Amino acid sequence: MLPHLSSDASHWAFGQDIEVLPRIFEDGITLAVMQRRLDPTLTLAVRAQLSGTRPLDWHWRGAPGQAMQQDLLRRLPAPEAGAALAEDVGHIAEAMAYLFSTDTIGIRLRTLEGAMCPRFHVDNLAVRLVTTYAGPASEWLPEHAVNRAGLGAPHPDKPDIVADPAAIQRLGVGDLALLKGCGWIGNEEHGLVHRSPQPAEGERRLLLALDPG
Template sequence: MAQFEALHPPLHTRPETRLAASSSPSTLASAPRPATHWHIGHEARDLGAIFDPDISLAVMQRRIDATLKMAVKAQSSGAYPLRMRWRGPISDLREALERYLPAPDAGAALIEDICVLGEAMGELFEVKDIGMRLEMTQSAMCPRFHVDRIPVRLVTTYDGPGTQWLPEHAADRLALGHGQPGHQDICLAPGEIHELRPGSLALLKGECWPGNEGRGLIHRSPVVPNGSRLMLSMDPG
C-alpha cells in the first residue's frame, strides 16, 4: 500500500476544519451548496477533498489485490464471525489486530492495510488515537438510511457490497430519525442510490463536522444477499 506511505501537504489546506474528538457542530452556513457534494478519485490526495465545506463524501477508488483477498478470506475460518471494536493509540493498532484476528498468521496483508489506514487517519486529522470497527456480517448492520452524529468516519469494505449513500436531491431529510408528519420515505428516488465499490476508501462527513449540521452524508449498510461482508470503519480521535 505504497500510495499511503505519505499523504501530501494539499490535504492540509484547510486547517480551520481539522478535527479532534472534542469537535462540536457550529451553526448552519447560509451560503447555498452545489448539487454535487461528493468527490471521487483514484489517489490518496482525493481523500483531502473532505476538507472542502461543499463536500460530504470523499472517495479514493482502489482494488483489493490477490494477497489481501487471501488474508481477508482467512479471517472467515474462525468459529465465530469477526467482530472487533477497538479504540486506542494508532501505535497500538497492529498489536491489537494480531491479538484479535481469528487467523493473524494468515492475515498479514490485512493487518498491514488497516495499520496504514490508521496512520493515514492520524496524519490527515492530526490525531494520535482512533476508534476502529472491523466486522464480518451476513446482514445489513444499519439497513435504514441515516446520518452519523460524529465529525467524520472512514469506511471500506474488504469483502461483499459497499456502503450505499444518497445524493441530496434524492433524499428527504425530514424523514430521518423518527421522521416528521408527512415525511415517511428518506429515499425519494431509489434509482439514485449509489453504492461504493468494494475496496474503495471513503470519508463520510457527519453532523458534527464544524459547519456541517444538517448536511451529514445520508447512507446505509447494503443488503448482503449471499455469503458475508467484511467492513472496516475508523473514527479519528
C-alpha cells in the same frame, strides 16, 4: 463505482490517489472517496478470515502502530494468514491520524451477516472513514434523492427518505470513503445520508470503520 452525474456532483470527491481524501475539509464536500482495488495478497488474507464460521468484532481506541496491529492479529479468526490485512488496517489508521492531526483513532473491524444499519441515516459525529473488504459495500444518496424530513426514528407520519430509488449509489469493495456527518461544524443539516446494504443469503461482509479523536 462512479456516481451518476447530477447537480449534486459538487458535493462528492472521487479519485484513485490518496490526495483526494483531504478534500473532505472543503466546504460543501460531504463524501471523499479514494477508489482502490485490493491487491491479491490482501484479498487472500480477507478470504482467510471469512473461510470459517468464527465471527470477528475487533475494537481499538488509541494510537495506530505496531501494538494496534499485533492486537488485531491476535483477534483475527485466521491470524496465521492475516498479516496483510493487519498491515492494511494499520496504514489506513496512520493516514487517518495524520489527516486529522490526532494521536487517537477509534477502529472497528467486524464481520456482518445482516445489514448493520439497514435504514438510510446520517451520522451524528463529524466524520467517519469506512471501507468494505468483502461483501456489498455501503450505499449512499445524492442530495437530490433525499427527503430529509424522513430521517430519524421511523414514524407512520414521516415521508420516505428515498425520493429517487434509482439514484441510490454504492461504494466499491476496497474504496476508502470519508463520510461527513452532521457533527461537522457548518455541516449540521447536510450530513451524508447512507446505509449498510443487506448481504445475500450466506454472504458475509467484512467492514472497517474509523473515527478520529
